[in-house]
Amino acid sequence: MPRASTDREPYAYIDQLRRQLEDGTMSALELLAFFKSHTPWQTAAWKRRRAELIGDSCGSCGSTEPPMVLQHTWHPRLFGECRTEVQRTLLPPLLPAYLEVHPRPPASPPFDPRTAPPQPFEVRQACPKCQSVNIRQRKDGIWSCNYKSVKYGSPRVVCGHTFQQPVTVEYRRFDDAAWLTKQAAVYEREAQEPGRAWWFAFVNLHWAEIEKQGALLVLEDHRRYVSLRAEDVVTRCKRCAYREDRAFRTGYANGLQAERHREVLVELEQGRLGATEPS
Ligand SMILES: [Zn+2]
Ligand SMILES: [Zn+2]
Incomplete structure (x- = not known):
């Protein structure tokens, strides 16, 4: 865990986390675990910056009834979003070399209804x-x-x-058309499996780097968040703050939910593909 930052250098811990991620002494998951117990709004730097920025009236309804809330209008991305971002830039340049050694599996022929099993x-x-x-x-x-x-x-x-x-x-539960539609879907899923496995094996090769770069993006978003940029915050009365933040909170909660699901899926993919990864 990083040393406590001094009041003069309130964000020194971020630089230290960055170095630890870069030299591999901290993993992405350890960084996320650190953030879970980290409360930047209790630091002197945060309180000072907040006092500088907060106004005495609500920027939305004009109310001057205290207390005012300094509300972020910008939020850090989720870890999953950061990884996706990294994949978008990291992977395409690496693909040609991978393709030379591991050609893409050939596409399966289209679904032929005559090969569908009869409906029980x-x-x-x-x-x-x-x-x-x-x-x-x-x-x-x-x-x-x-x-x-x-x-x-x-x-x-x-x-x-x-x-x-x-x-x-x-x-029979389904009429013929519905049965064939179901069978076509089953066929498509299976037909796409080799392509999916091929792609995940490629992603898997670079997974450690994707996680590391993703964690660095998370960290930079954290830096922006805790440094309370003037353009990232607004002053709101309690009521407006609650109302305006609700959509974000719901969206963010859904994002976290989806992220948890993705984590599970990724772990499954990694575990399953670990065995079949081309050597
Ligand atoms: Zn208001
Ligand atoms: Zn009847």
Whole structure:
């Protein structure tokens, strides 16, 4: 962990974190863990800068009723966003050399419905008139059909047929078109798998660098955040601050959620691909 920064050099810890990331004595995850317990708004530098910048009236509604809030209008990017940013610049120049050794897997032929497996069916009892399996046997032994069409916008068709003996039908959950659509989706997913694995193996080769560069971007965003730039902050009354920040907080919370999911996915990909990575 970095030394406590002095009041004269309040951001010295950031330079130290930067050096640690660069020489590999700190990992990206360790940096994120550090931020979790870091409270920059309790430092003297933050309090001083805040006092310099905060106004005595709300820039939105004009209220002068204290307390005023110094609100950030700029926010640091999430780690996942920073990594994506790094990938966009880092990977394309490295791709040609990778392609020479690991050619892209050939594209699969398009989905052929004739190769789709037939839809499984159950043999079930059904209405002799409309073949629906939505039938009930009443107490008196007579069967009745409860079939109702579910099509919206057209007159509802109700069967209501009653009968002594159901017929048996091969019941399939999907009609032929829906079954083929599902099978096409399954096929596409599988057909794209070699290409995906090929790409992730490439990304995997550079993952350590992506994480490191991503962590450096996170750190620079942190520097901007804690240094409270005049153009990044506004003065708001409590009510306006709450209202204006709500959309951000929701978006940010969703981002964090998505980021957690991405972390899990990435770990899965890395674990799974570790075994198949071309040597
Ligand atoms: Zn206000
Ligand atoms: Zn019927």
